[in-house]
Structure formats: C-alpha cells, structure tokens
Amino acid sequence: GEDVEQSLFLSVREGDSSVINCTYTDSSSTYLYWYKQEPGAGLQLLTYIFSNMDMKQDQRLTVLLNKKDKHLSLRIADTQTGDSAIYFCAENPGSQGNLIFGKGTKLSVKP
Amino acid sequence: GAVVSQHPSWVICKSGTSVKIECRSLDFQATTMFWYRQFPKQSLMLMATSNEGSKATYEQGVEKDKFLINHASLTLSTLTVTSAHPEDSSFYICSARDVQGYSPLHFGNGTRLTVT
Numbered sequence: 001g002e003d004v005e006q007s008l009f010l011s012v013r014e015g016d017s018s019v020i021n022c023t024y025t026d027s028s029s030t031y032l033y034w035y036k037q038e039p040g041a042g043l044q045l046l047t048y049i050f051s052n053m054d055m056k057q058d059q060r061l062t063v064l065l066n067k068k069d070k071h072l073s074l075r076i077a078d079t080q081t082g083d084s085a086i087y088f089c090a091e092n093p094g095s096q097g098n099l100i101f102g103k104g105t106k107l108s109v110k111p
Numbered sequence: 112g113a114v115v116s117q118h119p120s121w122v123i124c125k126s127g128t129s130v131k132i133e134c135r136s137l138d139f140q141a142t143t144m145f146w147y148r149q150f151p152k153q154s155l156m157l158m159a160t161s162n163e164g165s166k167a168t169y170e171q172g173v174e175k176d177k178f179l180i181n182h183a184s185l186t187l188s189t190l191t192v193t194s195a196h197p198e199d200s201s202f203y204i205c206s207a208r209d210v211q212g213y214s215p216l217h218f219g220n221g222t223r224l225t226v227t
Binding site: 031033035040041042043044045048088092098099101102103104 | 117145153154155157160204206215216217218219220221223
C-alpha cells in the first residue's frame with residue numbers, strides 16, 4: 001500500500017544544518033515533495049524532485065533522492081529560527097492525482 | 112508562482128448551520144482541486160477530489176451529503192459543511208494544480224472551522 005514515513009521531531013541549533021528524512025513505498029511516484037507548514041497556516045511548497053533525479057539544490061535547501069531505497073531527505077543549511085515549522089514529505093503516485101503525506105516532522109530551531 | 116486562495120481563513124458557527132468555504136486558483140486554471148482535513152498535530156487527510164463540471168469523488172468514510180462540493184469553474188471549488196456539528200470543527204485545506212503541463216500541487220492557507 002501507500003505509506004510515507006518520517007520522524008516526528010528534530011531539534012537543531014541556529015546555524016547548524018537540519019536533515020529531515022522520509023521513506024515512501026510507491027515506486028511509481030513520479031514526483032516527491034517537501035512542504036512546510038507554520039502554525040495555523042496552510043502548506044507552503046518548498047521544493048519537489050522528479051524521480052529520475054538524485055539531487056536538487058535550491059539556495060539553502062538540498063533534496064536527495066535514493067530511488068532504490070525509496071528514501072528522500074531534505075537538508076536545510078544554516079538553519080534559522082524562522083525555519084521552525086512542520087515539514088511534510090509527500091509522494092505522488094500518478095502524476096496528476098492526489099498526494100500521500102507523511103505525518104510531518106516538527107523542526108525546532110534553538111538560538 | 113501559482114497561488115491558491117482560500118476563504119474564509121476562520122469561521123465560527125453554531126451547530127446545525129451550514130458553512131461554505133471557497134477555494135480559488137488565482138493565476139492558473141485547475142480542472143481538479145483536492146479538499147483535505149487536518150486534525151491537530153496530525154497529517155492531512157484527503158476528503159474528496161473536486162472535478163470541474165462533474166461530481167466530486169469522495170474518500171471512504173467521508174459523507175457526501177455532509178460535505179457538499181461544487182466545482183463550477185476552472186478557478187473555483189467550494190466545500191459546504193452542512194448541518195455542522197462540533198465534531199466537524201477542524202482545519203480544512205484545499206489544493207489545486209495547473210491544468211497545463213505538469214505542475215506541483217499548491218495549497219490554500221486553510222480554513223479553521225469551529226462549531227459551537
């Protein structure tokens with residue numbers, strides 16, 4: 001079945017790098033996503049990666065994809081207090097359909 | 112970038128009344144929009160898929176007569192919570208993607224519904 005797993009909590013110090021990991025099950029997912037949700041807000045698309053890519057970098061964000069192990073990670077360089085939020089990993093079985101979300105990783109950044 | 116506007120941001124209503132939530136794609140057309148519900152500290156649960164010009168597709172366990180969805184145009188879908196009860200209190204989020212080519216799913220800012 002479809003399932004996306006990610007750890008629930010991550011705590012880092014300001015200025016350090018954060019790495020949020022995710023595993024998914026559907027090998028047919030064409031795209032994989034990272035969304036950010038701040039308290040009381042909707043989901044903000046951070047980045048997404050096409051399944052034939054291994055890595056995608058966008059400013060402080062680096063996404064690594066290991067398709068063989070169905071493992072996706074999001075690295076945030078120089079983490080700031082404003083990065084504190086819940087980060088959702090999502091897979092997209094069927095490129096035009098719904099997304100399957102993980103439960104979210106709450107990132108806490110300490111000064 | 113693509114913007115999805117959701118209105119209202121929050122609403123308080125009395126039990127037994129109905130509430131309508133709007134989801135608009137502002138700079139793109141969307142034949143399909145998705146409605147999610149999020150309980151506190153939990154992930155998003157897909158409620159239904161809204162299809163422009165046709166009936167919505169509801170997920171198992173979601174009452175179609177309770178959560179009425181209308182997708183009358185390529186830029187607007189509405190979710191109406193009918194005869195609301197306190198257990199309907201939740202955070203409702205819509206999402207949409209551009210019909211042209213491949214585009215990621217973009218989300219509205221959500222609607223906090225409180226039923227008293």
